[in-house]
Structures are given as structure tokens and as C-alpha cells.
Amino acid sequence: MDDNNTPHSPDESEDQKNSTRRNFLKNLGLAGVGVATGAAALYSGHIFEAKKEVSGDQKVLLTQDGKLVQVDSLEIKALEKTGEELLISQGREGIPGRRWVLVIDLSKCRNARKCISACQDAHQLRPEQYHVNVLQMKDAPGTAPYNMPKHCQHCDNPPCVSVCPVDATYKRPDGIVLIDNDRCIGCRFCMAACPYSARIFNWIEPKDAASHQGKDYNVELNVPQKLGTISKCLFSADRLREGKLPYCVEACPNGVYYFGDENEDAVTNGTTKETVRLSKLLRDNGGYQLMPELGTKPRVYYLPPKNRLFPFEEAGDATPEKA
Amino acid sequence: MTMDDNQFTFDKITSDLTHHIRINKGFLIWMGFLTVSLMVCLYAYSIQLRTGLGVAGIRDYVTWGMYLANFVFFVAASLIGMLISAVLGLIGMKWLTPITRIAETIAVAFAAVAGLVIVSDMGRPERLVYVFLYGRPQSPILWDVTVITTYLVLSLLLLFLPLIADMAIIHRKVDRLPSWLKPIYKVLSLNFTDNPQQNKIINRAIRTLLILLIPAALSIHTVTSWLFAVTSRAGWDSTVFGPYFVSGAFVAGSAAVIIAMFFFRKNYKLQNYLTDLHFNNMGKVLATVSLVYLYFNINEFLVPGYKLKRADAVHLHELFAGKDTLLFWVVQIGGLILPILFMLFHRFRKPLPIMLISVAVLIAAWFKRYIIVIPTQEHPFLPIQHVPQNFVHYSPTLIETMITIAPFILVLIIITLISKFFPVIPLHETAREKGIEHFKFD
Ligand code: SF4
């Protein structure tokens, strides 16, 4: 409409008048906003000046986009989340830079079941609820029986996570698969999908529910447990955050467990506290994974039950009574 | 045919097909019975709501029990609307006209209640809305929710559209209706006056719906079968699960339709409309879909049975000769093979025998879902050890049984209400087929 040579029909000129008026109003508006912004800036500058009775203690901080800035210490306000909110968000993010792995030496497992009780105590579980269970295995009629501790395998291609309809069970960058029991709808699709039977469900009111009532929910510990939701092994994500080894790893009297970081290629034995190279440990001992043919890519490795120095004992009936 | 076609006058058809629309004693007693039973079952559900899923027999290994088997059954039964109306209807089978509304009613009732059945299986039913708030598209549950809702909406429309013309006729021509019903019919008839323009619109809409219904129906049961088939468990890890479930669904649905036909015919005196011919033909439909189902059964059991991979071997042994063997063979022989053999003979496709066969087929169909869902979970890849006996073997509890029965009562209530207040047999369409072209609407 900026072609002045074109003769205008009355309609058009009417149009143009309108549009001129509109432009005028728009400009006026812009000016108004400009003035207001300027005033606001001046005012906030004034406030800033006004409370400049500062400590004089300058801190150098790194901004999110990587710049170093200098700020007075009184100006620093904590943006941190607290309480449950923090627990949930850090529980979703994981521990940066880590790839946690568990190695289980089957030649040392004597079915002491200390890992089980330590785990059940930490996670508010009843005797028949296992995050880790020790199974008595016999692969073929001719082969020797052995004890096999079985955790969640923290699969890198976890079928349980794929099928969860509400993102209640999720995979963290550090390799751990966790459950948010504030989110879980209790459909149990994840249990059906897990080939390792690693998941349990709170069919009835969880143990000691009354004494845990009102506590902040720690998603890395999955406590308080909630009725009608899932639980399973969490690789003791809460302990890892404190720089400690998982409950089961620490509790084993027989040196069965090694736990560590695949990125560092180092794992630590929970009993002897000896740290060894993960790759060498697996190579020298013929480390393997459980049912790798399913494509789940477990993060738990097993060392075969060879050269055992003790006899295999039938577990008797360790079955706990019906709850 | 018990009556010559030219004996059907418009008035006779109208009165024959609508005389059951009245509130009588039988109806009240029946509804009272259903309501009381439903209340009792809802009480059982309230216990589960308060104390958790632990009131059912399901535990950590068999984690999906009767509720889920029931869900599969309900989805299956709802598929019949698509087979009768869409597939057979679009092929142009004229004898179907008096059956379409029965099939659609069954479809709507079962599809609507299927959604409730699955809620009864949730550990946290109050978080149902999370599925919409936080839904993840890669979970088959999301697909199931989507397609079942779609199917339900399509089926409802398909039930409603042919009713418009019927409502118009009834509220004009039938005088002895309860007075409060008339205005409802008038609203529902949407000012239909049987002019060609209106008929054209309705017919086109119905045709579109019928075509849309086919993929929607295939999806609901295929996706439901994927709830199992996407896992790697022996007995579920199968590539034919989709068609296996769909063909099984047609068996269950056809049987349900035959049973419903039988009782409507008797109670609503529709012998002139639901004739031996219809039972004979439905018997043939049931026999055909049963044969297709048998074919998929052979695939489903013979192929893994030939290879006997470790986990499959355990599973199949339990079915063929182990713990579940009695149930398995009764269902397969009594609910599939024998019915097929019987239905080959004309004499067994008469109303009473075909109804009895259908009852057997329908009961077997429910237990077949049980066999598909439960035994697989009783032998996972790793041994079940150090847990109480009730974790090892699933046995349903009384409360669980009552909660499983509740949806059936609800389905009966829905079917009863729809069939009581609307013509069971499409009035307008039947009249047309008997050669009555236009009704004199004032
Ligand atoms: S072992 Fe089971 S629960 Fe654990 S990550 Fe793998 S599939 Fe999920």
C-alpha cells in the first residue's frame, strides 16, 4: 500500500486512513511501553542503588552459559529446590558422569542371605518382598547347582520402562532404572514385561506404614513404600549419592559383590574394599550377563560358579510364612 | 419364514417391533435383581479400594489374574459389532438386518464396560487421569486407551444413526407409550421426516462409520493382544497373537449374539423377524469363525510345540499334560472342536441347539482368556523361590470373583435397558425391506 501513484478508490483511501490511524495507535502504544520500561528500569536501578549497603565481599560465579561473573555475596540467592521436590528432581537426573555396574561372583556365594536382610531393612520390605533374592540354580541335569543373587539388572534396553504408560519407571543417564511411586498407577505392565522377575508390588499396606507416614518420599530409596505401587532394586541410588556402596554390597560377608563405575573401569569389592579393573575382572573370570539373548542389555555381570571351596547346600525351606 | 412377506403391513411391523417397549413386572423384577447383585459386587470392590489389590489372589509372579482375563474377554466380545455390521454388512448380506442392532448393542455394552474392568485391575485407580496427563506414546496401554475410546464412539454412533428414523416413527405412530418416553424419542429423532435428502445423509454417514469401524475394531483387539505379545515370556511371545485374538473375539462375539437373539426372540415375541433362517445363518458364521480360530490355535501351539525351546516346553507341558491340562482340553475340545463338529449339521443350527452350543462356546471363550493370561506367569524364566505358596500358584479369591462378575451384570443392565426402550430390530429398515417405501409423516 505504499505505492502513492496508484489512484485510490474511495474504499481504499478509507482503508488507508484506517491503517494510518492504526499505525498511529500502535506507535503510541510502543512509545508508552518504552516509557514504562524505561521508568521501570530507572526504578529498579534506584532500588538496587538504595540497598547497596553491601558486604563488599565479591564472589566469582560461573553462569549456565559458561561465563564468569562477579557478584556481591549478599546478592546470591539460593535457587535450590528443597525437600521432596529436590529428591524427585535429583532422582530423575541421576549422578552425572557415572555408569554404575554390579558384578556378582557366583563362586563365592554361600547363600548367607545377608544382602537380602540389609536390603529389606533399608527399603521397608516384608520378608517375602525381595529387591534382591538368592536363587538356587541348576542349569542342566548334569551341571552343578549354585547360588545366584538376583537383582534388577538395570537393563540398558529396559522393557519395563518401554511399557510404563505414565513414565513412573524410568532410566537415568547413570544407568539406574528407578520408580516414582507418586506417579505409578499400579497397572503392573512393567512386571509382566520384565523377564528377570525383578519387580515386586505392594499388594497390601507396606510394612511399618504408620511410622513412615508423612516422611518426604525419597525416590532413590523408594521409601516410604506406597500401597498399590511397584518397587524393585534401585542399586541403592541414595547410598551412591553419599559416595557409599549399596546396602547389599556392603552387607555381604563372602566377597560376592563388586560395585563401581563403568566409565572409570573400576569396581570395588564390598567385603574386602579392594578396587579392581572392571574389564580385567570380567575378562579373567569369564564374566557374562543373564539372558543376553533377550536384548535387554543388563548392567549386572556374573562371574561363573567355578572352583567353589564349599559344598552347595539345599536351601532348606527358607520360605517365609504367608504375610 | 413363518409368514408370507406381503402379510407385513406397516402397522403390524410397528406394533410387533415396539410392543415390548413398556414397563412391566418382569422387567422390574429382572432389573431389581441385576441392581441388587451389582450392589453386592460393588461392595466387594469397595473393600478392594480400601485395602488394596491384595484382596485378590494375584501376587508378585502371577500379577495379572482374572481381572485382566476379563478385560480381554470384554474387548473380545465387543468386536462382534464390527463383524456383523461392517464386514458382513458391507458385503451386502441382506438377512443381517434384524441382527445388526443386537450386535451393536452388545458391542457398545462390552466396549463401555471394558474400560471399567481395567480400572478394577489398577493398584491406584485414583491416578487414572495420569494416563492422560503423563501418557507416554511408546506404551501399548496408551494405544489401547486410544483405540478403545475410538471404537466405543464409533459404535455408539452406529447404534444411534439407524435409531433416528425409528424414533421418528415411534413418537408419531405408537400411542401406548409411557408418556415420559415420547418427548425423549422426539428429541432423539432429530426432526427426521423420512425425506430422501435425510435418508441420503444418514445412509452415507452409516457407510462411512462402517468403513471406519473395521480398522478401529481390528486395532482394539490387536493392541490388546500386544499387551502380552510385546513381552518375551513363553506363551505370550508370539507373532500371531493379533489375528489369534481377533479371530477368537469373533467366536466369542458371535456366540453372544446368538444367545441374545434367542432370548429377545422369545421374550419380545419376535419369531416372525428372527427366524430359523437367522439362527441357521448365524450358526454358519459361528462355525466359520471357529474354524479360523482353530487354524490360529494350531499355529499357536504346534509351532512352539515342535521346537520345544526351554521356556516354551515348560509352558506347553503345563497346558497339555500338567497343572492346567483339564481346563485346557475342556476349553479346546468342548469350546471349539465339538461345537465346530456339531455346527456342521443343519439340525444343530436350529434356535435352541445353536443357543446351547453358543453358551458352551462363550463360557469356554472366557476360560480361554484365563488360560492365555495366567499359566504363562506361573513359570517365568527364573525360578520362583523363597516366597509363600500363594505367590507360586494363583487362586482367585471370593472378593476377586465378585469384582469379576460385576462387569457382566453391568453389561446385562446396559443391554436390557437399550433393548427395552428401543426396538431390538431396526424398524425403519425392516419396513423398507418388506417393500414399504415411504411412511406418511404428517
Ligand atoms: S531387570 Fe527387569 S525391572 Fe530391571 S531394568 Fe531390566 S526389565 Fe526393568
Ligand code: SF4
Ligand atoms: S505398575 Fe507403575 S511403574 Fe509399572 S508400568 Fe504400571 S505405572 Fe509404570
